Amino acid sequence: xxxxxxxxxxxxxxxxxxxxxxxxxxxxxxxxxxxxxxxxxxxxxxxxxxxxxxxxxxxxxxxxxxxxxxxxxxxxxxxxxxxxxxxxxxxxxxxxxxxxxxxxxxxxxxxxxxxxxxxxxxxxxxxxxxxxxxxxxxxxxxxxxxxxxxxxxxxxxxxxxxxxxxxxxxxxxxxxxxxxxxxxxxxxxxxxxxxxxxxxxxxxxxxxxxxxxxxxxxxxxxxxxxxxxxxxxxxxxxxxxxxxxxxxxxxxxxxxxxxxxxxxxxxxxxxxxxxxxxxxxxxxxxxxxxxxxxxxxxxxxxxxxxxxxxxxxxxxxxxxxxxxxxxxxxxxxxxxxxxxxxxxxxxxxxxxxxxxxxxxxxxxxxxxxxxxxxxxxxxxxxxxxxxxxxxxxxxxxxxxxxxxxxxxxxxxxxxxxxxxxxxxxxxxxxxxxxxxxxxxxxxxxxxxx
Amino acid sequence: xxxxxxxxxxxxxxxxxxxxxxxxxxxxxxxxxxxxxxxxxxxxxxxxxxxxxxxxxxxxxxxxxxxxxxxxxxxxxxxxxxxxxxxxx
Numbered sequence: 001x002x003x004x005x006x007x008x009x010x011x012x013x014x015x016x017x018x019x020x021x022x023x024x025x026x027x028x029x030x031x032x033x034x035x036x037x038x039x040x041x042x043x044x045x046x047x048x049x050x051x052x053x054x055x056x057x058x059x060x061x062x063x064x065x066x067x068x069x070x071x072x073x074x075x076x077x078x079x080x081x082x083x084x085x086x087x088x089x090x091x092x093x094x095x096x097x098x099x100x101x102x103x104x105x106x107x108x109x110x111x112x113x114x115x116x117x118x119x120x121x122x123x124x125x126x127x128x129x130x131x132x133x134x135x136x137x138x139x140x141x142x143x144x145x146x147x148x149x150x151x152x153x154x155x156x157x158x159x160x161x162x163x164x165x166x167x168x169x170x171x172x173x174x175x176x177x178x179x180x181x182x183x184x185x186x187x188x189x190x191x192x193x194x195x196x197x198x199x200x201x202x203x204x205x206x207x208x209x210x211x212x213x214x215x216x217x218x219x220x221x222x223x224x225x226x227x228x229x230x231x232x233x234x235x236x237x238x239x240x241x242x243x244x245x246x247x248x249x250x251x252x253x254x255x256x257x258x259x260x261x262x263x264x265x266x267x268x269x270x271x272x273x274x275x276x277x278x279x280x281x282x283x284x285x286x287x288x289x290x291x292x293x294x295x296x297x298x299x300x301x302x303x304x305x306x307x308x309x310x311x312x313x314x315x316x317x318x319x320x321x322x323x324x325x326x327x328x329x330x331x332x333x334x335x336x337x338x339x340x341x342x343x344x345x346x347x348x349x350x351x352x353x354x355x356x357x358x359x360x361x362x363x364x365x366x367x368x369x370x371x372x373x374x375x376x377x378x379x380x381x382x383x384x385x386x387x388x389x390x391x392x393x394x395x396x397x398x399x400x401x402x403x404x405x406x407x408x409x410x411x412x413x414x415x416x417x418x419x420x421x422x423x424x425x426x427x428x429x430x431x432x433x434x435x436x437x438x439x440x441x442x443x444x445x446x447x448x449x
Numbered sequence: 450x451x452x453x454x455x456x457x458x459x460x461x462x463x464x465x466x467x468x469x470x471x472x473x474x475x476x477x478x479x480x481x482x483x484x485x486x487x488x489x490x491x492x493x494x495x496x497x498x499x500x501x502x503x504x505x506x507x508x509x510x511x512x513x514x515x516x517x518x519x520x521x522x523x524x525x526x527x528x529x530x531x532x533x534x535x536x537x538x
Binding site: 001002004006007008010011015062065066067068069246249250252253 | 453455457481483485492494496506507510523525526527528529530531532533534535536537
């Protein structure tokens with residue numbers, strides 16, 4: 001029998017420490033949706049998504065009520081559109097994004113990911129069309145998320161794609177006053193089963209339909225660490241591990257239940273610690289609890305490395321199907337502690353870049369001055385890609401050059417996306433570097449066979 | 450199906466009777482009860498069996514929540530599995 005204390009502990013985690021299931025994401029293959037005629041292609045996509053996901057939101061809400069655990073988001077990821085719809089003869093893929101947007105609205109999910117292309121080694125015709133369509137696609141939809149993989153440890157870094165994505169980010173910002181960039185991620189080593197937006201897509205090695213679950217719980221980890229204040233790091237690591245174990249077990253239970261009720265196979269649980277702008281739901285708070293005056297201070301990278309590793313160790317004990325990104329996220333605008341440190345000038349882009357070497361993903365939800373050039377954004381993407389490629393990990397860039405904004409201004413993205421102070425970028429130019437194009441070759445340790 | 454009902458709030462006369470009568474009226478069998486009063490806060494935990502419940506789980510949860518709100522209590526019903534998963538290997 002479960003003890004009173006265990007029951008009350010669980011309830012406190014949910015009611016006061018923001019423990020929740022961040023997302024149940026249904027992955028849907030669109031590989032049978034390609035049609036040469038654009039309208040037929042759009043219709044097929046709409047029909048497939050609305051049929052497969054018709055019960056997703058209702059089942060999510062039922063599980064939430066029965067287990068008493070909030071399930072914050074219900075979302076959908078689809079096969080990268082550049083692959084699924086390559087046979088479509090249209091030059092402009094925007095209507096495909098709009099079909100996805102309508103389907104997402106019809107089934108009641110807040111985001112649908114997969115307006116994506118994988119171009120780490122080069123472009124196909126469909127990839128080129130998709131990349132050209134991204135700014136307009138994001139400007140004319142509200143739920144569609146786009147991602148482009150420009151590098152991998154096996155292929156190296158496609159610097160032509162990096163250069164182009166700098167321009168795509170700038171153009172998206174121009175058309176959407178920056179807002180659209182919150183739904184656009186540039187990846188290195190993108191994973192095929194990530195349930196978190198904006199980078200989720202349904203990889204080509206995935207089944208027809210799958211359920212992936214992303215858990216959360218920075219507040220729970222923070223609360224647990226408060227109880228071991230001042231104790232050595234092996235105690236800190238052990239505490240994080242135990243907490244991550246519990247959080248993941250809950251995620252696994254919800255994932256199994258959702259999979260059973262929807263009649264769709266269970267894919268993975270993603271262990272990521274995903275913050276929200278709510279007070280007490282911050283990864284920065286955890287780092288500061290370890291003894292740092294502010295996130296960004298010397299010691300931040302080491303603290304984050306410990307956190308990221310301990311979360312994984314606890315999580316893998318709790319589920320046999322761990323996948324996705326599984327680490328700590330450090331999105332600046334979505335984390336009250338990161339916002340505070342960035343606004344006070346204690347957290348810089350350079351420190352964030354160092355932090356991305358030891359945690360999942362990368363430079364995430366960072367607002368940049370409006371006059372940041374496309375070349376500078378490309379160079380930032382190249383740096384992040386290099387970290388991912390060399391360290392055989394996923395990295396990503398989701399930056400928002402806000403038109404007209406200067407360092408010191410604050411922009412609000414609304415809801416879970418939060419608000420962010422505009423951060424300073426090194427003003428030195430990388431124009432000639434980005435203009436070279438071509439491919440940075442794969443590193444020597446990619447040759448493992 | 451087994452579920453855990455938790456009742457947390459300021460102690461007043463008749464909390465247990467009130468919750469039990471709602472459960473009985475809906476065909477829910479109480480298997481075990483433990484309760485404590487810490488300072489003036491009342492905490493009751495019940496293990497119940499909802500196999501014979503005449504309303505669906507969501508509705509029962511809503512009835513309890515509403516009844517709790519009327520008396521200034523936080524009443525939750527959750528499937529037992531979630532506690533098992535989090536605290537037992």
